[in-house]
Amino acid sequence: METRELTCIRCPIGCSLKVTVDGENVTVLGNHCPRGMEYGKKEVTAPTRTVTSSVRVTGGVLPLASVKTVPEIPKEKIFDVMRAIRSFTAAAPVRTGEKLIENIAGTGSDLVATRTVEQK
Amino acid sequence: MKTHELIVVGGGPAGLAAALGAKEAGVDDILILERDERLGGILNQCIHNGFGLHTFKEELTGPEYAERYIRKVEELGVPYQLHTIVADISPDRKVTYVNSEEGAVTVQAGAVILAMGCRERPRGALGLPGFRPAGVYTAGTAQRLMNMENHAVGKKVVILGSGDIGLIMARRMTLEGAKVEVVAELMPYSGGLKRNIVQCLNDYGIPLKLSHTVTAIHGRERVTGVTISKVDENRKPIPGTEETYECDTLLLSCGLLPENELSKSAGVKLSRVTGGPEVNDKLETSVPGVFTCGNVLHVHDLVDYVSEEARRAGQNAAQFLRSPKTEATREIPLFCEGGVRYTVPQTIDPVHMADAVTVRFRVGDVFRDKSLVLYFDDHEIRRVKKNVMAPGEMEQLILAKKTFADHPDLSRITIRVED
Ligand SMILES: Cc1cc2nc3c(=O)[nH]c(=O)nc-3n(C[C@H](O)[C@H](O)[C@H](O)COP(=O)(O)OP(=O)(O)OC[C@H]3O[C@@H](n4cnc5c(N)ncnc54)[C@H](O)[C@@H]3O)c2cc1C
Ligand code: SF4
Numbered sequence: 001m002e003t004r005e006l007t008c009i010r011c012p013i014g015c016s017l018k019v020t021v022d023g024e025n026v027t028v029l030g031n032h033c034p035r036g037m038e039y040g041k042k043e044v045t046a047p048t049r050t051v052t053s054s055v056r057v058t059g060g061v062l063p064l065a066s067v068k069t070v071p072e073i074p075k076e077k078i079f080d081v082m083r084a085i086r087s088f089t090a091a092a093p094v095r096t097g098e099k100l101i102e103n104i105a106g107t108g109s110d111l112v113a114t115r116t117v118e119q120k
Numbered sequence: 121m122k123t124h125e126l127i128v129v130g131g132g133p134a135g136l137a138a139a140l141g142a143k144e145a146g147v148d149d150i151l152i153l154e155r156d157e158r159l160g161g162i163l164n165q166c167i168h169n170g171f172g173l174h175t176f177k178e179e180l181t182g183p184e185y186a187e188r189y190i191r192k193v194e195e196l197g198v199p200y201q202l203h204t205i206v207a208d209i210s211p212d213r214k215v216t217y218v219n220s221e222e223g224a225v226t227v228q229a230g231a232v233i234l235a236m237g238c239r240e241r242p243r244g245a246l247g248l249p250g251f252r253p254a255g256v257y258t259a260g261t262a263q264r265l266m267n268m269e270n271h272a273v274g275k276k277v278v279i280l281g282s283g284d285i286g287l288i289m290a291r292r293m294t295l296e297g298a299k300v301e302v303v304a305e306l307m308p309y310s311g312g313l314k315r316n317i318v319q320c321l322n323d324y325g326i327p328l329k330l331s332h333t334v335t336a337i338h339g340r341e342r343v344t345g346v347t348i349s350k351v352d353e354n355r356k357p358i359p360g361t362e363e364t365y366e367c368d369t370l371l372l373s374c375g376l377l378p379e380n381e382l383s384k385s386a387g388v389k390l391s392r393v394t395g396g397p398e399v400n401d402k403l404e405t406s407v408p409g410v411f412t413c414g415n416v417l418h419v420h421d422l423v424d425y426v427s428e429e430a431r432r433a434g435q436n437a438a439q440f441l442r443s444p445k446t447e448a449t450r451e452i453p454l455f456c457e458g459g460v461r462y463t464v465p466q467t468i469d470p471v472h473m474a475d476a477v478t479v480r481f482r483v484g485d486v487f488r489d490k491s492l493v494l495y496f497d498d499h500e501i502r503r504v505k506k507n508v509m510a511p512g513e514m515e516q517l518i519l520a521k522k523t524f525a526d527h528p529d530l531s532r533i534t535i536r537v538e539d
Contacts, residue, residue, distance in 0.1 A: 011173040014314035015489045016507065049148065052168045052181055053295060054267055063270040066167035066183050082295050096187055096355050096500070114167065115183035 008036040019044050025057055048072035052114070053085045055100060060092030060117035067100060068114050074109040080105040092119040125149035125214050125441055126172045127229040129206045129382065134414020135235035136189040137427040139198050141434025142233075152200035153217050159193070159200060160186030162415075168288055170315070174424035176264055179295060185423060205477075209234075209386040210286070211407055224268045231437040234383055234397070234405070234412040235430065238376040238419055240285070240377020242329070251365065255343035259285040266292060274369025278346040279303045280309040280334045282317075284421060286373025286513075291320035300324070301365045304332040304348045306355055309486045311375065311512045313421060313472035331359060337370060346370050393462040394418040400451055401468040401477045402436040403429065409444065411437045418464050418480070421514060425480070432474075452530055457484050459537035460492075461511075465500055468533065470524040479535070480516045485507045487537055492517065494526045495534040 001022045008015045008031060018029040019040040028040035042048060050072050054064040073081055084105045094100070094117045101111040126147050128135045131154030139152050158164060163171070166182030173179055176188070177426050193200065193336045204219040211459055216226045240258040246342060255274060257265070260529050263285060265271040279286045282305040290300045305319060308331050310317055312432050321328050329348065336347040348362035378396040380388075388397045389406035396417040398404040413433035451467035463481040487509045494502040501523060509515060517535065524530065 002447070007318045009315040009319045010179070012170060012313050012315060014316075014318075014513075050169045050179070050321070053292075054167060054270075056270065062268065064268065066181060066267065068169055068181055073457040078295070082297075096184060115164075116187065 004044060006040060007083065008039050010035040010039045016108075023059050047075040050080060051081050051085075052076055053082065055085055055113075056089045057092050057094055057117050058089060059120055060094065061120050062115075062117045063101075065090060065094040065117045066114045067111050069104065069107070069109045070112045071109055072102075073109045077105055077107050080099075083105065090117075094115050121212075121226060121228050122479055123228045123230070123445075124151045125230040126151070126233065126437055127227065127231075128152045128233045128235060129209070130154060130161065130217070130235035130237055130414075130416070131156070131159040131200055131202075132190060132235060132237050132414065133163055133186060133426050134237070134416070134430040134433075135161070135233070136186075137430035137437055138235055138265055138411075138413055138437070138454075139200075140192055140196065140435040141487065142412035142438045143196050144436070145435045145438035147434075147438045148406070150198050153204045153206050153215075154202050155205035156377050157202055159190045159202070161173075164170055165260070165267045165373075166288075167267050168292070171423050174422070175427060179188060179193045182423075184185050187428070194372040199234050206236075208383060209290060209382050209410070211387040213386075213407075213409055221293070231346050231409045231411065232386070233430075233433055233437055234386075234388075234410065235414050236379045236382060236416045238378045238415040239374045240372075241377055251343055253337065255368050256337065256370045256372070259283070259371045260287045262369075263289055263292070266296070272296075274298060274367070276301060276365075276367040277327070277365045277369045278334070278365050279371045279373060280348075281305060281373035281375070282312050282328060282330075283373040283375055284312040286371060287312045287316040287320040289371055289373070290326050291324060294324045294326065294489045298369075300326045301367055302326070302348070303328045305330050306333045306351060307331070309510060309512075310364075313512060316458060334370070335362060338364070343368055343370055353427070376415065378416045378419065380416060383412070385415070388412075391462060391466065394464065396464075398466045399464060401465045401473045402439075403433040403465065404436065404440070404500075409437075409440055411440075421512070423516070424523070429478075429480075438516055453532055454479065455532055456481065456533045457534055457536040458488075459485055459487060460535050463535060468519065470521070470530065473524070474523055476523050477519050478516055479519060480514055481535060482511055483537060484511060486510045490537050490539060493536050494519075495536065496523070497532060498528050503538075 006017045098113045163182035163186040170184040208216040218239040335349045340347040347364045349357040411433045454463045461484040492504045
């Protein structure tokens with residue numbers, strides 16, 4: 001049996017969690033909402049993160065469009081995802097919510113625009 | 121002179137939610153004035169996620185959060201003017217703004233909402249020794265350069281200050297291929313949210329050195345290195361603890377200051393602790409009809425709270441426009457003791473207050489296993505146990521109007537940290 005003290009990062013409240021792993025059983029204490037339970041379980045088994053960054057945009061009113069991964073990607077894939085983001089260029093217009101890269105870096109997640117960039 | 125019922129100064133999340141709050145409460149003649157080329161304020165450059173969980177029950181990035189409010193403002197047809205800087209506000213609510221099309225224009229406002237946000241503590245205010253080489257940025261400037269303007273900032277980085285912007289930028293620069301050597305924090309605790317320490321530093325193995333500060337910046341043209349030293353309990357560098365890091369960039373994340381030059385010109389009384397206006401439970405300043413919300417009032421770490429507070433400011437401005445208060449009112453002052461640094465609001469009117477008023481505040485130190493205690497005069501009203509309280513995280517208590525009815529002779533409200 002192993003107990004880990006974690007900080008839930010699912011929202012800015014940052015609850016202090018006590019996660020106990022006992023074979024197959026994972027128990028989470030200290031979470032103020034169900035998302036913390038989910039986070040605690042995942043963090044000790046298969047941690048995931050949202051990656052946010054920007055992609056270059058050609059022909060837009062802004063040179064960059066911000067992006068995020070949906071859903072979260074495995075934590076160890078962060079730098080693979082970043083490489084894919086850096087080698088990608090979008091053409092304006094880009095719309096919030098638009099899928100820019102599907103199955104980015106083989107993670108099964110998509111890269112989605114988080115801002116609208118109109119054509120110049 | 122042109123007139124408007126309501127002028128909102130600043131088109132960030134606070135200004136947008138305030139305008140929407142007033143519109144919903146029936147004010148039609150609103151004008152939002154924004155000096156930037158777009159609405160949304162600081163959220164435009166905050167491309168990380170973590171916004172809006174309370175309001176939308178999903179985790180949005182800054183631009184997405186802003187876009188939801190901007191869309192609403194457009195749908196409801198609330199007028200706004202970009203590239204327009206408000207230069208002066210008089211105590212009788214004459215607002216002077218400047219833009220390239222109209223020049224300087226003065227308009228009479230029925231009510232004004234101040235929502236100018238805050239700015240970063242500049243380097244000069246930090247009194248750092250050494251030359252002024254290139255490569256020293258405030259963290260927010262670096263964030264704007266990288267996220268909005270596509271400028272590379274640096275490859276080897278030292279960050280002074282563990283405020284949220286510094287932590288977010290430590291991760292951002294690491295993801296972009298830079299090496300963040302260390303984050304040095306003067307205080308014995310971090311000024312940022314715990315979650316940001318976890319997901320921005322710990323995830324990438326970036327060391328956080330508490331009770332450390334920058335004691336020298338090396339390089340003449342461009343930064344070539346930074347020396348940091350441990351500090352004693354009086355925050356004085358301890359000789360012999362110097363460590364020098366080779367780097368090309370120093371980011372400063374040393375706190376935010378509410379931007380209140382305009383508030384001063386309007387004659388608004390400012391709090392010495394928050395740097396923002398003193399307000400009553402209506403979020404109205406010492407100048408009648410001038411309301412305020414968001415980071416110009418006090419620095420928030422959660423945009424959801426900004427939006428909620430701003431909406432109330434908008435509703436209260438609408439109420440003021442309908443029936444400006446004429447009779448003298450009783451304002452009960454709030455006092456902070458035993459580690460509570462300030463409260464917002466600073467006074468509550470027990471007669472005209474809403475059914476519930478949210479009082480927000482910060483503590484001045486890290487407290488473990490203490491209680492927050494609320495007193496009406498000498499009567500203990502509420503005691504809330506707290507595992508941890510820290511200066512980086514805002515606290516709140518909600519006061520119900522009916523509690524006031526039981527204390528008709530109330531003369532002061534006190535919030536205290538106790539064992
Ligand atoms: C780096 C950073 C990271 C953050 N991370 C998070 C997070 O993860 N989660 C979260 O919930 N919150 C976060 N926040 C907090 C949140 O973004 C802020 O609290 C919020 O943006 C404050 O809104 P505001 O409208 O008061 O100020 P601002 O967004 O600063 O808007 C003020 C606006 O007023 C305009 N203005 C100023 N003066 C004038 C003038 N004289 N005339 C005309 N216009 C003027 C400015 O141009 C600006 O657009 C973060 C903030 C920062 C800085
Ligand atoms: S447990 Fe819930 S409330 Fe607590 S930090 Fe996680 S998401 Fe936020």
